[in-house]
Amino acid sequence: MPSPSIVGQERGYVIPIGGAENKLNNPEILSRFVELAGGKNATIGIIPTASKLADTGARYQAIFESLGAGKTHSLPISNRSHANDESYVEILKSCTGIFITGGNQLRLSTILGGTPIAQTIRRLIASGVHYAGTSAGAAIVSQHMIAGGKAGAVPTEGGVSLVPGMGLINTVVVDQHFNQRNRFARLFSAVSYNPSLLGIGIDENTAAFIDGENTFTVVGSGSITVVDPSNIEYSSAAEAREGDALTLLNLKVHILAAGARFSINDRQAFKK
């Protein structure tokens, strides 16, 4: 289920980042996020749940403050009872921007799934608060989230595992570290199961700035690869055995560098 839309209010930006974004030297992606969230008037809530490192939240607080954010909070949610803690919900409600760090996306889905924290994030975004997430925090944007899969160029049966994500954007499967970890195969596998999905593979230090109309602009040094199976003529996924090479006829692929745009609703790419 996507973030609910609230009549008369524009949804906030949803910004999946492919991981390893520049943080101090030319931090274009994080700067733009701080700016969208209000710059010196911004309050940014950081959720470091995916990470097992104790200092991840504090590290991003320092980064966002160095980029001019007025106020930052780190919410040290590391188990389900934390994710039901009303004091964290109250802090989130004061935020103009929410940021989920990298780590393991299964920690995000297993700890945050179905909790007041997840519900609050979805409601806030619908009411105009902006969301950014890097690596695991990008994957969790998906309704059907890639939890793991085989690296490589060409897809095989069983080559990806999908689990429910937070579904901030409907129908989209976001993969990250895309070029760096050679993830074409698992994104192809993911969309092969159901052509209603749209695959979005994001390189490191690259982000999709998805606006309230579900059109995104590419920001950063790498590419975003869009795999659109809507015209697919045939997928052998229903017949293939585990590990078999798949046949997929007529996928549409767009490679989008900085400045290029894509309308998720219309499945239409634009060079600028």
Add this chain to the structure above:
Amino acid sequence: MPSPSIVGQERGYVIPIGGAENKLNNPEILSRFVELAGGKNATIGIIPTASKLADTGARYQAIFESLGAGKTHSLPISNRSHANDESYVEILKSCTGIFITGGNQLRLSTILGGTPIAQTIRRLIASGVHYAGTSAGAAIVSQHMIAGGKAGAVPTEGGVSLVPGMGLINTVVVDQHFNQRNRFARLFSAVSYNPSLLGIGIDENTAAFIDGENTFTVVGSGSITVVDPSNIEYSSAAEAREGDALTLLNLKVHILAAGARFSINDRQAFKK
């Protein structure tokens, strides 16, 4: 220039193999080639020029004989004067099948390019002799041959170098070890320069059996990835600087496993 067609005669099969094909245990690809070439009536000429190993030719002779080929020849062509040697041309003319081994495809283009050997191969194929080549021997089938490039998922400006190949099949760029060496990026880069090209990326132990009508069937354990840029809406290749991420809008991609077919002339894929 493709192999000339001779009125009333069907061109032989052209069979690019993605490298590392099974040789003794379930050697489906090589067996089918021997069978096409006439089985016990076959005479197979092996050109090991791409390889720098002295025993490559003899090794394939033993393999083809074990698979039932009536007669085999290895032509130890390792420099341009060999490639002008009429005795080798005479041996080739006795063959029903020609096989070029793996190694370095630049050895093939630099040593065989423009010689009587290359001319004879093209004429023989046009008159019905069958051709197979693995790895470098697959790349050389291309008119615009990939000599090298960057591994990865997403293309960059200058991410591939193209040189003239033997052009046994018109308009096709063949890449090999495709999944194993993560070559999406360089195949995308190659077709981005001119949408008249069709990219064909072949996995190891996988082959395209291209018939006289330019329709191929996939044989082997991996996939063939076809990148068809004919509907491309935009390529940033003319504007991007060296190393820049490219924008390519509206590529068509087919992933083809064993048994799937593709018409190169019509750019049409078939599941069987």
